[in-house]
Amino acid sequence: MSRRFPITGALGGGLILLLTACTSAAPTESPAPSEAVGDLRPVTSVAVVGDSISVGMSACGTRDACPSASWAFGDDTAVDSIVQRIAAATGTDEITPLSLARPGARVADRVDAVQNARGQTADLVLVEVGSNDVCASDVSQITPVGEFGASYRELLETIRAGVPEAPIVAYSIPDLLQLWEGGRSDPATVRLWNQSPSCSTLLGDADSDAAADVQRREDVVDTLAGYNAAIVEACAAVTGCVSDDGAVSQVAFSPDDISEVDRFHPSLAGQAALAAAAWPAAQKALTE
Template sequence: MTRAHASARIALLVAAALSVSGCAPGSADPVPTVPTGSAGGAAAGPIAVIGDSMALGVNSCSDMGECPAASWALGDDPTVASVSARLAGQEGASRPHVWAAKNGGTVADAIRLADTAVAERAGIVLILIGANNVCRPDTAAVTPVADFGAQYTTLIDTVRTGLPDAQIVALSIPDLLRMWELGRDDPEATARWNASSSCRSLLADPASDAAVDVQRRAGIDETVRGYNAAIAEACEADARCVHDAGAIHALDFTSTDISSIDHFHASASGQAKVAQVAWETLAQTLDG
């Protein structure tokens, strides 16, 4: 299949927490929770996100670090309009949240994090994972496509075994090469990248047009595309999994969609674009 708030109980699992200043979820009026009811074809139960820094809103707000309010998945920032917030609007109440995400998490981490979603009996499981498998200290540490595909299949199987009726939403990895393109001519961005140890497999020598660097970046782009094909294949093997057909990867991010803190993570407007695609993907499974 293709293309697709405040909670009464939040299970928060973050293995590598950063301190967050001024980024806590907003203080909007409480919304009643719905632990049993559901919209259309969605199973009853909490809504969970299995993911990495993007799910946690890292560097999406004004301060460095995690900002769950800006999360495309479970955030409560109205400018983002997260999947959870949109679902609450449709169902008339907010489902409990399950944060099964890790800053810097890979698909191998996601397999372990899935246990949290299972333990909380999630009815909807949103998955966006894989960028950290290709964003590595060097190209030798990048996860091969075949290994990624096998691990992602294990992730889907883990969720399905523990949650036989849950709706799984498998989302493609954003176009990381596009993130580099947006910052390569910005001296501040390249300075930040050169000073950081993050994602050297893509961001090393960011301004270089030497053949070896062009080839390295092209290899990273090809790997991301291979990962996304593997995500779609694993999802299509599960009758209650829907994927976005590469729609998040195809998003045309602009400079305003990228964090001014590290020039690589999504800003709040970037999170909003991801939320829109994720919602459209889930909405296909909802009746009415």
């Protein structure tokens, strides 16, 4: 039976968060030995707080979202998403996804998204957000590291207040520099990037080696490192939060892992690579 945990006094003038921590009967089947690191707690619903990556943007041959390809809750067997892996490990036939992911989302606006998730349920919360805080149309739009850290801590605390018993997994941000390194020598890719405002802070003037452009990219890399450190610090301060120890940021994407549509978002294969990297932290969270 679900329990509700209303809270007031959070951001937005006392909006009530009614994410619900669910409990259910233990699964009737044992986890597959190859999948489990121990007995996983029952899971009937998974919330995903994220951005365009988590909705499978450009993963299915168009520039649209493709939720079936999501590393977190997709049902495409080629991805083997976290939800699919949990189902296989626990013998649970149905796990309800709650998507709090939106293209272009930044950490600060996900706080409001979580607060507004009234009447929803979550036995596990996956947080993969932050790329858009540094991927902007102009360097002036980059979120400073200190501000990012404060917002991320607030996001985790808001989730925790709403679902006191649900594990939270805080994932690192992918290594965006790989995109530039892999595509800067391809004229077609450079043209595609120059026609799009997506991540101009890193991908703009991709074939330029001018000092200012080199410095701009170095600043983006340093900012990402600061973000990932802030994610670990924020997670350590929140009870029941598990970080991925940089696993997602260490994923080495091959050319096939990047969508041919925009040469920016993960392809179906890229989503599968993210799911594989993200799974150990989810397992850990569900066994602690």
